[in-house]
Amino acid sequence: MSASSIFFYFVSAFILAMGLLAVTSKKIFRSAIWLLFCLVGIAGLFFWMQLQFLAAVQIVVYAGGIVVLIIFSIFLTQKAGTDLPKPATRRIIFSILATLLGFALTYTIIARHPFSARDTGPLNARVNEIGSQMLGTGRDGYALPFEVVSILLLAAMIGCIVIAMKTPAINLPGREKKGEPEKLETNSMTV
Amino acid sequence: MSQIPLSHILFVSTALFFIGMYGFFTRRNMITMLMSVELILNSVNINFVAFNKYLFPQKMEGLFFALFIITIAAAEAAVAIAIIINLYRSHRSVDIEDADEMKY
Amino acid sequence: MNNYEYSIYIPLLPLLSFLIIGLFGKKFPGRLAGILGTLVLLAVTLFSMYVAYEYFFVNGKQGGIYQHLVPYKFNWLAFSPGLSIDMGITLDAISAMMLVVVSLVSLMVHVFSLDYMKGEPRFSVYYSFLSLFTFSMLGLVVASNIFQIYIFWELVGISSYLLIGFYYEKPSAVAAAKKAFIVTRFADLGFLIGILMLAFYAGSLDFETIMKVLRDGSSPQSIAITSASFLGFSALTWALVLVFAGGAGKSAMFPLHIWLPDAMEGPTPVSALIHAATMVVAGVYLVARLFPLFSFNNAALEVVTFIGTLSALLAAFIACTQTDIKRVLAYSTMSQIGYMMFALGVSGYGGEHGLGYTASLFHLFTHAFFKSLLFLCAGAVIHFVHSNDMKDMGRLAKWMPLTHLCFLIACLSIAGVPPFSGFFSKEEILSAAYEHHKFVYVVGVLTAGLTSFYMFRLYFSVFWNKPDKVYDHHAHTGWMMKFALVFLAGFTGVSGFVPFSTFISSDGVPFATANKWMQSLLPVALAITGIATAYFLYFRESSTPEKIAQSFGGIYRTIYRKFYIDELYLFVTRKIIFNGFGRPAAWIDKHVVDGAMNGVAKLTARFSNLIKGFQSGQLQTYVMYFFAGVAGLTLLIIYLWK
Numbered sequence: 025m026s027a028s029s030i031f032f033y034f035v036s037a038f039i040l041a042m043g044l045l046a047v048t049s050k051k052i053f054r055s056a057i058w059l060l061f062c063l064v065g066i067a068g069l070f071f072w073m074q075l076q077f078l079a080a081v082q083i084v085v086y087a088g089g090i091v092v093l094i095i096f097s098i099f100l101t102q103k104a105g106t107d108l109p110k111p112a113t114r115r116i117i118f119s120i121l122a123t124l125l126g127f128a129l130t131y132t133i134i135a136r137h138p139f140s141a142r143d144t145g146p147l148n149a150r151v152n153e154i155g156s157q158m159l160g161t162g163r164d165g166y167a168l169p170f171e172v173v174s175i176l177l178l179a180a181m182i183g184c185i186v187i188a189m190k191t192p193a194i195n196l197p198g199r200e201k202k203g204e205p206e207k208l209e210t211n212s213m214t215v
Numbered sequence: 216m217s218q219i220p221l222s223h224i225l226f227v228s229t230a231l232f233f234i235g236m237y238g239f240f241t242r243r244n245m246i247t248m249l250m251s252v253e254l255i256l257n258s259v260n261i262n263f264v265a266f267n268k269y270l271f272p273q274k275m276e277g278l279f280f281a282l283f284i285i286t287i288a289a290a291e292a293a294v295a296i297a298i299i300i301n302l303y304r305s306h307r308s309v310d311i312e313d314a315d316e317m318k319y
Numbered sequence: 320m321n322n323y324e325y326s327i328y329i330p331l332l333p334l335l336s337f338l339i340i341g342l343f344g345k346k347f348p349g350r351l352a353g354i355l356g357t358l359v360l361l362a363v364t365l366f367s368m369y370v371a372y373e374y375f376f377v378n379g380k381q382g383g384i385y386q387h388l389v390p391y392k393f394n395w396l397a398f399s400p401g402l403s404i405d406m407g408i409t410l411d412a413i414s415a416m417m418l419v420v421v422s423l424v425s426l427m428v429h430v431f432s433l434d435y436m437k438g439e440p441r442f443s444v445y446y447s448f449l450s451l452f453t454f455s456m457l458g459l460v461v462a463s464n465i466f467q468i469y470i471f472w473e474l475v476g477i478s479s480y481l482l483i484g485f486y487y488e489k490p491s492a493v494a495a496a497k498k499a500f501i502v503t504r505f506a507d508l509g510f511l512i513g514i515l516m517l518a519f520y521a522g523s524l525d526f527e528t529i530m531k532v533l534r535d536g537s538s539p540q541s542i543a544i545t546s547a548s549f550l551g552f553s554a555l556t557w558a559l560v561l562v563f564a565g566g567a568g569k570s571a572m573f574p575l576h577i578w579l580p581d582a583m584e585g586p587t588p589v590s591a592l593i594h595a596a597t598m599v600v601a602g603v604y605l606v607a608r609l610f611p612l613f614s615f616n617n618a619a620l621e622v623v624t625f626i627g628t629l630s631a632l633l634a635a636f637i638a639c640t641q642t643d644i645k646r647v648l649a650y651s652t653m654s655q656i657g658y659m660m661f662a663l664g665v666s667g668y669g670g671e672h673g674l675g676y677t678a679s680l681f682h683l684f685t686h687a688f689f690k691s692l693l694f695l696c697a698g699a700v701i702h703f704v705h706s707n708d709m710k711d712m713g714r715l716a717k718w719m720p721l722t723h724l725c726f727l728i729a730c731l732s733i734a735g736v737p738p739f740s741g742f743f744s745k746e747e748i749l750s751a752a753y754e755h756h757k758f759v760y761v762v763g764v765l766t767a768g769l770t771s772f773y774m775f776r777l778y779f780s781v782f783w784n785k786p787d788k789v790y791d792h793h794a795h796t797g798w799m800m801k802f803a804l805v806f807l808a809g810f811t812g813v814s815g816f817v818p819f820s821t822f823i824s825s826d827g828v829p830f831a832t833a834n835k836w837m838q839s840l841l842p843v844a845l846a847i848t849g850i851a852t853a854y855f856l857y858f859r860e861s862s863t864p865e866k867i868a869q870s871f872g873g874i875y876r877t878i879y880r881k882f883y884i885d886e887l888y889l890f891v892t893r894k895i896i897f898n899g900f901g902r903p904a905a906w907i908d909k910h911v912v913d914g915a916m917n918g919v920a921k922l923t924a925r926f927s928n929l930i931k932g933f934q935s936g937q938l939q940t941y942v943m944y945f946f947a948g949v950a951g952l953t954l955l956i957i958y959l960w961k
Contacts, residue, residue, distance in 0.1 A: 032219050036227045043231050043254055047238025052247060059250045066257050069227075073268055078281055082260075085285050090253060090292045097246055097296045101309045109310075111241050115939075119240035122946055127233045129950060131226060133957070139221050139270060147272040157275060158282075166279055173286050180290035184297035190304075236946070240939055315936030 032072055039065040050107050052098055060091045077151050224265040231258035245299045245309045249292060256288045323373065323390040325366050326408050329418060330457040332363050337450035344443025350433060352443035356450055357429040363453070364426045367418040374415045375822050385822075385829075387411045387527060389463050401522050407463035409526065412823045413607055413680060417460040420687045421597050423810075425453045427803045428592040431695050434797030435588055435702060445485060449592070452478035456597050460604060465514050466524045468605065472510070472569065475598050476503050482593060483585040495581035502578040506568020513561030516554060520544040530611050552618060559619035563606060563626075570602030571653050572660060573630040577885055579653055583645035587698030590645060595652050595694050596687035603659045603683055610676060610825055614668035627660025628762050633882065635769035639776070640868075640879040643707045644697045647777050648690070651733065654770060655686050658763065662748040665755040666825065673825030674754065678747035681819040685740035688814055689732040692807040696726040699796050699804070700781060709777070713785030721801055723782050725808040730778045732811050734771030734846045737839075740815030746839050747819075753838065767842050771849030779857035786859070 042062035049055040063086045070079035161167045231254060238251030260281040267277025299309055306313050336359040344352040374388075392407035429449060436445055455474035462468040477500075484496030514524075520540050521529040532540045533555070547554040564575075571579035582594050593599070606613060606623060613619050631654045638650035659679045666675025699722045704712050716723045732741035745767060752760040821829040856864050868875045877883065932940075 026218060029218055032223075036223075039227065040230055040234065043234040046254065047234055047242065047247070047251055052244060055247055055250060059253065062254065063257065066261065069261065070264065073264060075264055075268075075278060078264065078278060081282060081285055085289050086253070086257070090289055093292060093296055094246060094250060097299060100300055101246070101303045108242070108244055108247065111243055116241060118943065119237050122240065122943065122950075123233045123237040126236065126946065126950060127229060129953065130229050130233075134225050134229065135222055139266075141270050141272075143271070143273055145272050147268050147275075149275060149278055154275065154278065154282075158279070164274070164276075169279075169283060173283060176287065177290050180294050184293050187294070188297040188300045240943055240946075311938055314938075317934070317936040 028072065032069075035065055035068045035072060039069065050110070052106075052108055053095070055108075056091060056095050056098060059094070060087055063087045063091065074147065075149050077149065077154055221265060221269045224261065224269075228258045228261040228265065231255075231261070243310050243312060245302070245311055245314075246296075248311060249295050249299070252295075253288065253292065256284060260284055323370060323388065323408075323410060326370050326410060326461070327391055329363055329366050329370070329422070330408075330454055330461065332359050332366075333450045333454035333457065335359070337447050337454055340443055340450060341447035344447055347443055350437065350442065352446045353429070353433045353436070356446040357426070357433060359450070360422065360426045360429050360453065363457070364419075364422040367422040370410065371415045371419045374410055375412075385412045389527070392463060402518060402524060404466045404524060405464045406467055408461045409463035410461070413604065414460050416680065416684060416823060417604060418457065420684060421453070421456050421460060424596045424687050424691050425449070425456075425592055427691065427695070427807055428588045430799050431591075431698070431803040432586075432588045434799045435698055436586065437797070441485075445482075445586070448478060448481045448485070449589075452482065452593060452598075456601075459601060463526060464524050465517065465526060465529065468608075469507070469510065469514060472507065472565070472601065475601065476500055476507075476569075479503075479582070479593050479598055482589040483582050485585055485589065489584065491581075492584040495578070495584040499578040499582050502575055503568045506565050506575050509561040510565020510568075513558045513563075513565065516544075516558035516561070520547075520554065520558075526608065530609075534611055534615055553616075555612075555616050556618045559609070559613055559616055560622050562609065563602075563619065563623055566602030566605040567626060568602070569605075570599050570656050570660070571630075572602065572626050572657065573633055574884065576630065576634070576653055577888060580646050580649045580881070583643070583649050587645065587694060587701060590649075591691040591694035591698065594649065595690035599652060599656055600659070600683050600687070603656060603663065603679065606660070606663050607676065607680060610663065610666075611668065613663070614666070614825070620664050620666075622664075624661045624664025624756065624759060627657045627662075627664055628759055629657070630654070631657025631661065631766045632762055632769075635766045635773065636878050637881050638773040639769065640875065642709045644700065644709060644712075644777065644781065645694075645707055647773060648693055648697060651693075651770065651774065652690055654766060655682070655690070655733070658745070658748055658766075659683055659686070661759055661763070662751055665752050665759055667755070669826045669828070673830075674747065674820075675751035676825040677820045677823055678744065678751045680823050681817075682744035682748055684817075684819070685732070685744045685811070685814050688807055688810045689729040689739075689741060692725055692729040692804065692811055693733070695800070695804055695807065696722050696729065699800055702796070703790070709780045712781045713788040714783060716782040718790055719796065722796065722804065725804040726778060726782065728808045728811055730774045732815075733774050734850065735767055735842055736771075736846055736850075737843065738815065740811055740813075742839075742843070743815040744819075745842065749842055750838055764842050764845060768845035768849045771846040772853055775850045775853035776857050779853055783858050784860055 039062055042058050042065055046055050046058035046062055049058055064083065067079040067082040067087070070076075070082060157164060158166045158170055235251045235254030235258060238254065239248055242248050242251060263277040263280045263284070265277075267275065271277070302314055303309050336356055340347075340352045340356060347355070374385075388410040390408055390410060392405050395404050395406050397403035429446070432445065432449070436442055439445065452475065455471050455478050459468055459471035459475060462471060480496045480500040483499055484492050486492045517529055517533075518524050520543055521532045522540060523529060523532070532538050533544060535541055544555045544558070545553045549557060552560075566572075568575040579594060579599070583590055585593075613623070634650040634654035634657060638647050638654065641647045641650065659682050662675045662679035662682065664675070666673055666679070668676075699719065700712065700715060701707055703715075703719060706712070728739065732739035735742045735745040737743075749760060749763050749767070752763050818831075820831065824830055856867075880886075933944075
């Protein structure tokens with residue numbers, strides 16, 4: 025039992041515990057925090073696997089970006105203080121059954137499979153290697169996916185702005201007869 | 216690291232996947248459902264890098280996959296939040312069971 | 320015989336006038352619709368007289384026997400090579416006579432109505448219905464095929480319904496029209512079954528073929544029909560009795576007479592035409608047309624006799640108590656048709672034995688004229704007094720002299736006083752009855768006495784009785800009404816002298832009738848007694864009639880209430896048929912038939928409710944089903960797919 029094994033088991037337990045808390049917590053803000061801890065735990069796992077760059081990206085993007093975004097949305101929908109409603113007992117039971125069944129099925133298949141390594145040696149994941157392969161155009165080059173992902177991010181940005189935009193108040197036809205036209209907010213996505 | 220067999224790491228990722236799935240089935244708030252989806256995506260990430268490290272240490276495909284998944288997950292979370300906010304405006308509620316009209 | 324080409328115009332011209340007046344009549348100004356109808360009918364009458372003249376006096380007879388001619392025959396609907404419905408025109412003695420009677424009386428009614436219905440808003444509709452009726456009746460009398468008679472029978476029923484219910488705003492008129500139609504339709508059920516039986520056994524629907532085949536005792540069809548039996552009577556008896564049932568319905572014989580008094584709700588000229596002279600004699604005409612078959616079968620003839628006698632007597636009793644003018648005349652019509660029926664019933668076949676047949680048709684001939692005259696005079700009276708009830712009338716001899724004279728002539732005729740026409744025809748009937756059936760003779764004589772009593776009761780109550788009665792307006796009987804009355808009165812006077820038996824007899828062979836003066840004494844004496852009784856009771860106002868009625872008490876009330884037959888019918892219909900059959904049938908329809916359909920619908924709805932949860936719009940449900948599908952497929956493929 026070396027130190028790294030202990031560390032691995034500790035981090036794995038931490039991840040699973042935080043995950044469980046995140047999906048069962050009654051208060052939404054706490055759920056977001058449990059999620060944050062879970063993601064940080066996963067970053068720790070990546071660190072243990074000596075993928076420092078990935079761990080850093082995980083912390084920066086996931087923990088620092090997405091969870092913050094989630095917390096903002098919690099505030100925007102004014103649900104921070106209230107408790108979450110408990111789902112129906114039937115649903116909990118079915119979900120637990122489905123989860124356990126799925127887990128059993130998957131892990132049985134995984135555990136029986138002898139994963140044989142093709143080659144040996146440590147994984148060299150230094151940042152400049154990652155960088156040159158990311159922007160490389162030859163074989164194993166990821167320049168095209170890189171560009172596509174950047175377009176995707178651009179589209180996502182524009183999409184978010186349009187979807188979440190408050191459209192200005194318009195006068196509906198047919199209401200003019202009542203005299204003063206009423207002001208209504210609509211969410212028409214007539215783009 | 217080589218003392219931990221691959222199956223243990225896969226155990227973690229599978230468990231995390233199904234925890235996320237349980238959360239997706241059970242939670243009523245849309246934002247908590249989004250959180251469960253993030254858990255699932257993270258479990259997939261762990262899977263990718265585990266396979267990369269244990270079975271193909273000379274290459275870095277798994278790593279890049281995980282990188283791109285993180286990127287796309289970020290974009291997707293942003294769009295999902297935007298939609299949740301839009302729904303909140305029309306329904307005054309983020310409960311998933313209130314969004315069942317199947318039109319518009 | 321190309322002289323009979325004109326006979327096709329006789330039924331077709333009124334049909335044409337019905338269509339024209341019916342479609343365009345509203346736009347005609349004034350009384351143009353009526354004038355058109357009358358002119359058409361004048362043409363029809365002239366054609367009929369011409370055809371009758373040709374038939375009776377020129378070339379109808381061959382070898383001394385009147386022939387059965389069929390100038391037109393058109394094969395309409397063929398069921399099988401031998402059995403078909405043909406439309407055709409038959410000319411023989413009785414149809415030629417009926418053509419004259421129907422067209423003449425119809426012409427008089429058309430002329431009378433020009434003045435009587437003047438100012439009526441639906442004037443043209445009235446005339447179109449009259450034309451429809453004339454077409455139907457003429458088609459009926461010239462029918463060559465028993466199904467054709469049935470078709471025109473129903474057409475006549477429709478015309479009667481339309482005309483009785485002419486004043487459709489009155490609920491009583493509507494109810495009367497429905498009653499007439501339903502009762503006659505019910506009788507026509509029997510008629511139809513009879514037709515089908517005859518057609519089945521004879522293999523044809525033509526009158527000629529049916530008579531030839533079934534009268535011949537040795538033909539296989541005739542043997543079949545007389546040997547097949549049901550409940551002890553042969554099929555021929557059943558068929559003839561059922562056909563007679565249809566005739567009894569149309570002719571208002573007991574017990575299907577209930578519609579005739581109510582039918583008086585129609586306008587009076589309609590009552591004159593349809594319910595006195597023409598439609599109600601259709602039953603008699605039917606039996607006369609099938610007489611060779613009837614005479615072959617004694618059971619059917621006995622039924623005819625019995626019903627005819629009973630109707631004659633019953634109606635005479637009821638007529639003695641009624642106070643509505645038209646009802647008295649309606650019951651008197653029923654009584655006289657009863658005479659015609661039992662005259663046919665007691666008749667034999669061939670030569671002298673067929674006296675009943677000739678007498679019946681002679682009475683039909685004379686009755687048409689004096690009965691329509693009576694009704695038209697009643698119409699004039701009602702027009703003047705604006706009421707149907709005898710109590711509102713009186714002393715009209717001073718106020719309506721011409722009507723009075725015509726009415727008197729008609730009353731004398733119906734009472735059987737010589738030298739008017741009714742005397743001759745009634746005498747022939749009574750002598751035919753005397754020859755063959757003494758009991759019927761006695762009843763006939765008794766009824767004759769009652770007839771003259773109630774007719775003169777009516778006459779004295781209407782035209783004399785109240786010496787001081789004053790009306791506040793003068794009678795303005797139009798000259799067309801007067802013309803019709805005078806014309807008919809003239810016919811009533813002379814038609815008795817027609818030597819009827821030289822034209823019409825049961826087998827086509829003319830014979831001479833002797834006048835048995837001695838035998839006539841008894842009925843004439845009874846008639847004079849009836850007139851005298853009526854004079855003493857009704858000429859002056861007195862309370863004697865009421866006292867007599869009171870002394871009869873319950874019997875009088877029963878007769879006044881028409882023997883409670885209407886109430887009996889209502890009881891049977893309401894309590895037995897409606898409750899016994901109608902309600903359960905409606906229940907079954909509503910709960911079983913509709914229930915089954917509704918049940919299927921409810922089942923579908925329930926099933927759809929069950930499975931509509933699949934499309935709930937709940938995302939998490941969808942995901943669960945999705946996962947279940949994936950898990951299932953995985954299991955299937957990994958573990959079970961070999």
